[in-house]
Amino acid sequence: MISPVKIWRRQKQISRLLGKRGTVITWTEIMIASQEFKKFVPFPVVIVKLDNGNKAVGQLVDYEEADLKIGTKVVAVLRKTKEGEREDVIAYGIKFKPLYPSYAGLQPKGLSKQLRGSYTRANSFVSGIF
């Protein structure tokens, strides 16, 4: 059983990282995992240098192959981390998502000024308010 107390303590660290942006400084793709992560294999894990200088480690999600490289810009999002037993408290934690998924291209050009403003705000809602 995953300790509910450990999850509760970790919760506070999670909110500090949510929404923070950074750059991938190294990565790997796990093909053989330990028991609790078997279900999600294969999955990439990245070390990120956050814009505020700190470093963080976590899985990369919602990515395209082209994002698996050093230098990809990412943002920290909330996801379930461990599977656990059906009766366990759910472990939520930080994972990273590429900020501008390559398949959609870069920020759209030619949008009217007001819509571009709201697009930026909506798509990058995680501009560090946390």
Next chain:
Amino acid sequence: MVSLIGYYTTKFGELWNLSLFDLVSEAINGVLKNAKLEKKQIDAVFFGNMMAGVLGNNLHSSAKIAEILKVNIPVFRVEAACASGGLAFHLGKNYLETNRVRTVLVVGAEKMTDSSPEETTSALASAASGEEQEAGLTFPGLYAMIAQSYFNNYGYNEKNLAYVSYKNHFHGSLNEKAHFRKRLTMEQILESPYIAYPLKVLDSSPISDGASAVILSSDNFLIKKRKESVNVLANEVATDTISLKERKKIDELLATKIAAEKAFAVSKLKRSDIDVAEVHDCFSIAEILAMEDLGFWKKGEGGKRITELSTMFGSKSSLIVNTSGGLKAAGHPVGATGIKQIGEIFLQLTDQATNRQVKGAEIGLAHNVGGSGGTVVVTILGN
């Protein structure tokens, strides 16, 4: 001056018939025989082991060993992930130097094949930080990230790594105690499946059982009696962050650099004085980084230098590395490795390395790493 006066290792491999303490017994009895000593001449035992608690629910090994040996002497268990053996040796040597005792026995052992690969992978991951474990990282995953960073900084790729496995498997074929005795081709290595990109199965040391033991003494009478003995010229320990992300540089083991600097300073030796070395190749990338961080190769040159295979047995060069087969081919029963490395140098320096004897080896170095570089022990032996 502390000297090594005996060494014994069990075979490393999948030893189904032997429990952890069967292995410990074999190693202790073997080394006593090798040093021609009786157990009543041992003043203390240091035991290096990582996972007996997590995998076997076995702790309090001090009492277990006292039971096996039927003694009442002090016994100390030491843990520092894969550097458990090296650290046990360090503490044993220091115990000898600070107490008025004559001999200390250091034994390292690990039993890994009683558990499923998933259980073992999880147990090994306890050497990583909580956050790393939460992210689903495995040990191969951590070293894979180190490899990616190294490739990115110096322009190397997986092919450079394969030379390490190729060399060490050749050495393993010469070592009757090694887990793997077969040579490998470069194609076999490069075609093996990935376990954590870009590291493949054949870039990684295996899951093995085994135990190795040495006897240390500071008693001149005992040392002179032995034909084969070697002085411990230096034995230094350094630590670094457990988290890979907190390291100053991801593709460098700072603890190796610090421990090596200290060891060479204390022994007043130069890198070029080392004839044989056992370095910690838990993954092929680790050997390349070790050669750089220990100061044998310039930073960033490792990927290229390894392709020359100058450190392979049979080459004319002045430094041969991992004649035991390294962790890769000899096997990596975690707690035993640090002792086996020191023991292999002992064999080389006392002309006992049989078909893999490096001629004229006089000074050797052993390098043992815990986790992804959180603890490093560097030992220099010679006469």
Next chain:
Amino acid sequence: MVGVVSYGFYIPKYRITVDEIAKTWRKNPEDVKKSLNMREKAVAGADEDSLTMGFESAAMALQETKIDRKKINIVFFGSETPPYVVNPASTILGEFLNIGNNYLAYDTQFACKAATGAMISAFGMIKSGFSKYALICASDKANAKPHDPLEYTASSGSASFLLGDSDLLLELIDFESFSSDTPDFWRREGIRYPSHGGRFTGKPSYFYHIQQATKVLLRKTKLKPENFAHAIFHMPNGKFPQEVAASLGFTKTQIEKSLVVSHLGNSYTASVLMGLVSTLESAKKGDLIFLCSYGSGAGSDAFIFRATNKIERRKKEFEKIINKKKNIDYSTYLKFMHII
């Protein structure tokens, strides 16, 4: 005056087409697409659930506002697929959003209208002065039994609304709630997939309740369908909202912008609110907007909103964002939904 201060939404990256599902069950995809008037739905990843999605939409709703989060004294979470049956997701949400501790939280359930019902309660509490703001989060990772027709429509998504009494972009003009005991769609405790009464979910259920709630509200406010710039009705599929709109006298143009079900599916509690988010992208100052939800079991909440002058600057881009998507196959869908 009470109303909406800001809003947010989250649609996961992945889509599965009607074709892909129909192929598995050897059905003609064109038949299915025609009868449901939809072509694909959104699917959340294996590591997403109603709480992680709810966090994303709520974070978006709170991001631009300069309000003091400690003044949000109400957090309601409406879902049919909450992460726990006992343990509120609303407080997990509050914790991750740094709302502090001085708030009332609870999770609500009333099938697809869990969140709109909570909005009504919240409006009442704001009007009474209990709280200056209320955060309402609707979120579902809707599940359906394989081979059941629900499989084509049950989707993932979340929408959050920050309600308040000032600086509004939508003013609440009036509302009405209509309730009855009508077992058209249900899920027992401990049972994984919902069950439904087939065609019983139509006339006596969806249509009856929406029609009644709408008629009562229009009568009460003395307004007619033609007074409205936009209308949004709950979307269990692409056909029902069009039919109910027509039956009440609303035109195709009025509901056009809201019909997200055709490419996002029915995200249950978030469905009608997602229709509102889509509609707001084109809303103008002064627009009257009619919204009516439907929750099986059964009931409807009808609302009339008026867009203020703040709408122009604060509306959020929707279509471009939801078009950043990736199609998956049926086996990946089953893995994401933890069916295999």
